[in-house]
Each structure stands twice: as C-alpha cells, then as structure tokens.
Amino acid sequence: MTTEQEKPEIADESGDKYKYGFVTDIASDTAPKGLSEDIIRLISQKKGEPDWLLERRLEAFRFWQKLKEPTWAKLSYDKIDYQDLYYYSAPKQKVAPKSLDEVDPELLKTYEKLGIPLKEQEVLSGVVAVDAVFDSVSVATTYRAKLAEKGVIFCPISEAIKEYPELVKKYLGSVVPYTDNFFACLNSAVFTDGSFVYIPKGVRCPMELSTYFRINAQNTGQFERTLIIADEGSYVSYLEGCTAPQRDENQLHAAIVEIVVLKDAEVKYSTVQNWYPGDKDGKGGVYNFVTKRAACRGANSKVSWTQVETGSAITWKYPSCILQGDNSVGEFYSVAITNNRQQADTGTKMIHLGCNTSSKIISKGISAGRSNQTYRGLVKVSPNADNARNYSQCDSLLIGPDCGSHTIPYVENRNKTAKLEHEATTSKISEEQLFYCQQRGIGEEEAVSLIVNGFCKEVMQHLPLEFAIEAAKLINISLEGSVG
Amino acid sequence: MKTPLLEIEDLCARVADKEIIKGFNLTINEGEVHAIMGPNGAGKSTLSHVLCGKPGYEITSGTVRYKGKNLLAMAPEERAREGIFLIMQYPVEIPGVPVTTFLKHAVNAIRQHRHEPELDTMEFIKLLREEGKKLGINPDMLKRPINVGFSGGEKKRLEALQLAILKPQFSILDEADSGLDVDAMKVVAEAINAERTEHNAMLVITHYQRLLKDIVPDYVHIYADGHIVASGNKDLALEVEEQGYAQFLKEK
Numbered sequence: 001m002t003t004e005q006e007k008p009e010i011a012d013e014s015g016d017k018y019k020y021g022f023v024t025d026i027a028s029d030t031a032p033k034g035l036s037e038d039i040i041r042l043i044s045q046k047k048g049e050p051d052w053l054l055e056r057r058l059e060a061f062r063f064w065q066k067l068k069e070p071t072w073a074k075l076s077y078d079k080i081d082y083q084d085l086y087y088y089s090a091p092k093q094k095v096a097p098k099s100l101d102e103v104d105p106e107l108l109k110t111y112e113k114l115g116i117p118l119k120e121q122e123v124l125s126g127v128v129a130v131d132a133v134f135d136s137v138s139v140a141t142t143y144r145a146k147l148a149e150k151g152v153i154f155c156p157i158s159e160a161i162k163e164y165p166e167l168v169k170k171y172l173g174s175v176v177p178y179t180d181n182f183f184a185c186l187n188s189a190v191f192t193d194g195s196f197v198y199i200p201k202g203v204r205c206p207m208e209l210s211t212y213f214r215i216n217a218q219n220t221g222q223f224e225r226t227l228i229i230a231d232e233g234s235y236v237s238y239l240e241g242c243t244a245p246q247r248d249e250n251q252l253h254a255a256i257v258e259i260v261v262l263k264d265a266e267v268k269y270s271t272v273q274n275w276y277p278g279d280k281d282g283k284g285g286v287y288n289f290v291t292k293r294a295a296c297r298g299a300n301s302k303v304s305w306t307q308v309e310t311g312s313a314i315t316w317k318y319p320s321c322i323l324q325g326d327n328s329v330g331e332f333y334s335v336a337i338t339n340n341r342q343q344a345d346t347g348t349k350m351i352h353l354g355c356n357t358s359s360k361i362i363s364k365g366i367s368a369g370r371s372n373q374t375y376r377g378l379v380k381v382s383p384n385a386d387n388a389r390n391y392s393q394c395d396s397l398l399i400g401p402d403c404g405s406h407t408i409p410y411v412e413n414r415n416k417t418a419k420l421e422h423e424a425t426t427s428k429i430s431e432e433q434l435f436y437c438q439q440r441g442i443g444e445e446e447a448v449s450l451i452v453n454g455f456c457k458e459v460m461q462h463l464p465l466e467f468a469i470e471a472a473k474l475i476n477i478s479l480e481g482s483v484g
Numbered sequence: 485m486k487t488p489l490l491e492i493e494d495l496c497a498r499v500a501d502k503e504i505i506k507g508f509n510l511t512i513n514e515g516e517v518h519a520i521m522g523p524n525g526a527g528k529s530t531l532s533h534v535l536c537g538k539p540g541y542e543i544t545s546g547t548v549r550y551k552g553k554n555l556l557a558m559a560p561e562e563r564a565r566e567g568i569f570l571i572m573q574y575p576v577e578i579p580g581v582p583v584t585t586f587l588k589h590a591v592n593a594i595r596q597h598r599h600e601p602e603l604d605t606m607e608f609i610k611l612l613r614e615e616g617k618k619l620g621i622n623p624d625m626l627k628r629p630i631n632v633g634f635s636g637g638e639k640k641r642l643e644a645l646q647l648a649i650l651k652p653q654f655s656i657l658d659e660a661d662s663g664l665d666v667d668a669m670k671v672v673a674e675a676i677n678a679e680r681t682e683h684n685a686m687l688v689i690t691h692y693q694r695l696l697k698d699i700v701p702d703y704v705h706i707y708a709d710g711h712i713v714a715s716g717n718k719d720l721a722l723e724v725e726e727q728g729y730a731q732f733l734k735e736k
Contacts, residue, residue, distance in 0.1 A: 430576070431539060431540070432576040433576050433578050435536075435538050435539070435560060435576075436572070436575065436576045436578070437561075437578075437586075437589075437590075438537075438559070438560035438561040438564065439536055439538075439560055439561075439564050439569075439570050439572075440564055440586070440587075440589075440590035440593075440646065440650065441561055441564040441565045441590050441593040441594040441597070441650070442561060442586075442589050442590055442593050443561050443593065444559075444561070446589060446593070450578070450581050450585070450586065450589060451578060451581065453580070453581070454578055454579055454580025454581035454629065455579065455580055456580070457580035458580070
C-alpha cells in the first residue's frame, strides 16, 4: 500500500544540502523497461489518446532511431542506455481525481514538503495557479474554475489532447517539430504529460500560472511537454519549478516547452530549475536535455525567458525566440550556477525574421568547485529582417581555481541594417571585496552569497517576487562550501 | 587605572618575502586616540591590514592582544564583530549590492555576535535614514550598489555612516597615502570625533599632519622602516609638518 518512507535526513548525513532529496514511497503504475513501438503504443493506450497522436509518436520514434545523440556540447557524461530506462511511471490511483480532495494525500504531502501548497485556500490569496506533475502525469491543477471564467485554459496536456484537440493538433510540434533534435525527437515519441495553457484573445491572465515538475520514480525518464498559446492581445506570466530525489543513478529528463505568441500578445516564462545536481564527487544527478522555444508569430508580440539554473548534473538547454512578427521582442535573462562536478552548456537563440525585431540577452554564469560552464548563443538576422537589434551581455564569475567558464556567442547576420552589440566579461570574486565584507562583520560564505546575488541582480529582478526570493535562497544553498 | 584595549608586542610581518613590519610595539588604552605618521611607503597600511586580518600577510613573530584576547587567531569577521572597524582609504566597489542590503547584513551579524536581537527591515531603514541625514547622505545613495560610481566624498561619507551604525570600540582610520581629499576628510573626522568616548579608542594612520587638526590625537608616533622611531603628544605632528621626516629617519 501507500506508506510513506521519506528520508530527508539523507541529505544531512552525506553533507549535501539538497533538501528536496527525499523519495515518496507511493505505489506506481510503471510500463516495462526499454523503448520500442510497443512501449509507445502502451503509453498512448494508457493515456487513452486519439489515433492521430499515436501516429505522430510512432513517426517521431522511427525518425529518432535514425538520429545520433549530439556531441557538440561541452559536456562529458557516460553514454545513456536508452533501453535501460522506464518511459512511463504514474502514481497509482483508482480513478482520475476530479477534485483535490480525491488526490492521494501522500502526493499532497510531497508537494507540501516541496513548499508547493496544492490546496487552493493555502495558496497566497490566489495569485498563483499550480499544475503539479509527478513523474509521468499531472496530479493536480488548481484554480481551474476561476481561470475558466476568463476563458483561460490551464490543464494537463493529456487532458487538453482530449478536450481541446483542435488547439493541440494545430500547435503541438509547430514550434519544435520532432525533426528538430535528438532529445526533442525522443520527447515527441514518448512524452507523458505536462501543462497546457491557452489564453484567449485580449485576456490578461488574472494570476501567475505555474507548473512544478517532480521526478520521483527510479530509473525513469521524465519527458514532459508544455504548450502555451497566447492568442492576440493576451498576456500571461508562467513559472516552472523542478526538483528530484537524491539518487545515486543519473536520471534522464528531456522536456519540450513550446510557446506560441500571436499578434500583440506577451508571454513571460520563468524557470527555477533545481533538479538534483549529484553529490560533491559527481555521483548521481539529473541529465537535463531540454528544448524550449517560443515563436513570436504576430506583430508586436513579445516573449521573455527568465531562468535560474542551479540544479542538474548536466544541463543542455537553449531557450530560444523566433521573432517572426514585425516589431516582435525576445528577451533572455539567465543565471546559471554550477558547483562541484556539475556541467552546464546553456544559452539562447534569437532568430530575427521580421522587421524591427529586437532581442536582448543577459546571461550570468557562476562556476564554483570543479564545475564547468559554457554559454552558447546564436543571434541570427535573416535577409528580410530590416532594422533588427540585439544586445547581448554574457558575464561569468569564477569562484575558486578549479572551475571553468566558456563563452561561445555565434552571430549570423544577413542584413546590413542590423545593429548587434555584444559584451562579455569574466571575473573572479576579488579578495578586496571579500575582505571589505568581512571587515564589516559579514562571514565569508555570506559575503560570497551577497556578492553573487549582486552579480545576478539584473536577471533576478525579472523574476516574479516570490520566485525571486526562492531563487536567491537557492543560489546560497548551491554555493555552500564553495569557499574556504 | 587605564584599561588596555590593544597591545602590540614585537610584531613582525611580511608580504611574500619582503619584511614590512619589523618589531612593532604599541599599547592603546580605552579612550585614547593615537596617530601614526610616516613617509610614503613605510608600510603604514600594512599595519592596519594586519590588525584587521586581511589575507596576504605573514606574521613572522610577535603578539597582538585585543581586549586581552589573541587577535591574530581571529578571523577578519570575528575581529569586526568584536568591535574593530577599518575606515578604508579606497573602499572597494561591489556591483549589484545596494548599500542598504550590505549594511543590514553587517549590522545584524554584529548584533547577533553581541546576543542582541536582529533589526527588522523597518527598524533598520529608520536607523539608516537618521544616521545618514546627520552625515548629509541622500537616501537615494543608500539604494545604489555599494561604492559603485561613488565620488571620493560619497565613499568617505559611506564609511562614516558605517562607523556610526556599527558602533565599533576600536576604529582605525587609514589615510596612509598622500592623496588626501580635505573636504571629504572633514566628514570622516566629525564622525570619528562623535565616537570618541572613554571606552572607545582610535588609531589614525596618516601621511599629513593636516588630518590631525580635525582629529586631535592624544599621542603621535613616527613610523619608519617597520617600527616606531619616535613618540610624543600632538606637538610631534607639528614638528613633522615643519621639519619633515628626515630627522627621525637619521636618528635610528
């Protein structure tokens, strides 16, 4: 049965500070190990999907079999055995929960421990609606009724496939086609759940929407799929948080986020990524291979990505903007922190297709311990994109002598009217700065965290307030033990 | 009668392989203000750095006791929490860290050490504004990142503000170089004078006598070649002003 055996104290014993490392012992419904057409049929059947989607999955799978895992990133890790993973794991529940009262209390407890209250009355005065994804399925989505009044759809994507097939059919895979890359292709074949958002014409979403992803089951790949559609003149701010238990094995996470922004609409997408990073010797941790992309399809549309990345053993992630509509705007604000043996290869792509499109990239990388970090970015201006503008700033901060930081900004400009600026700096926390803090009574670790938070400030101020506080704490935790 | 606050005995220190401080002796009692004067390059700043525990210096021999405790065994932040405050000549910039945030961390670290309750944001802001007003500090300056783009005068005012808020028992004013901004110094001098009590003590390190018109010391020491070569009262500073350092350097 569902008895809970959580071991939060593991974190203390091993000297690690990852407080989300506990495991929820909950009965789950798991498909057999390995990947084949049969497994994909099984997933599709479990989810009661329409045939068109199964066909798309199989098409993606067949294509994936011909692809090779990319090796261009500055990452080194043991080869992933894709046949040694589970592709479907869901908490066992007799019937799908109709309301929160029917959700397994163990699951509610798990989210509570993660600091994510799912009972609506506990959510701060109704400013955030939450979709909680546990392993392969969405377990609860709050405030749906309230959102529905405004015509906003916020639900698990598996449900959207059944309830809003026209929207899903039209937009799913339209920003990230299965042919895009190895990991996106894999996701297209085996994705299990994720969030779906539709903001109707002219609607300003009355609250922040947020999804909390949680990997729980062992040896299970997590492949979520998020699809956000902002119809003409609409606005939404969307938050994404991620945690996983502390395990010795690596866990594979390959998600896709697609955002469609129509004329005059705006989407603000914020992420605090705190997947388990592995221990100090690099054992365990999540392999995070994520494809995130937004298409600014209409004129005057805007998308802004803000991310704080502290987790994962391996990060491979380039949230991008396709600026198709005239006057559309893309922004990317990123803080990536790596410590111990973590490796991150992350950045963004700004593809300017429309006229007067503009983009801004602010990337702050902090490396500590023996970690390695690469900023990899692309700014592309197509021949028709008159008067495109880009400003890129990539700053790296090094803590200690054994970490590495690399900046690889690509620029492809095919239009003479473009104005592109790029600035990059690499610095170390200076002894003078540390001494100044200490001379005022501030301890060394606190001083480092003050200096680092100062370094990241330009990015952090783009996060919604509550998230910013959480992110600042996370930064401190990530850097504990990095000095002295 | 007098309670010694700082007792330095036979202190020797070096940077890399270079001896800078060579057999330095000085006792400062509660309530006293001492000035150390010396030619440029005599290693006056090294003395203030060693007392505050700045990394990069090797203590080769000697002892320093502060309130009877072994000062040299304490981490820089412990020394600060015990009431040692260094007013720096060139305070460093910390981008992105507002003055308010920085000072709140400092105040509460020190209060915690003294087993006093931490100040909440409201209390702290009130204190900061009040003390800032006395020093002619614009509240906007408190929101700016610490020392970033500050003028020389603003930097000095900020140091004075920290002195007023952190309430140290032993302050060191390091104006070792000749690059003295007289107007800015007045602000600091006033702040220092405001802290003069029978329990607090100060060490003023300077190249010029001018500063000692604003902060009148009880004792003046001439520092050359790593140790004190002459001591006296405030008149000694005037002698230096008139005759220069040469006579003291010859005497040794």
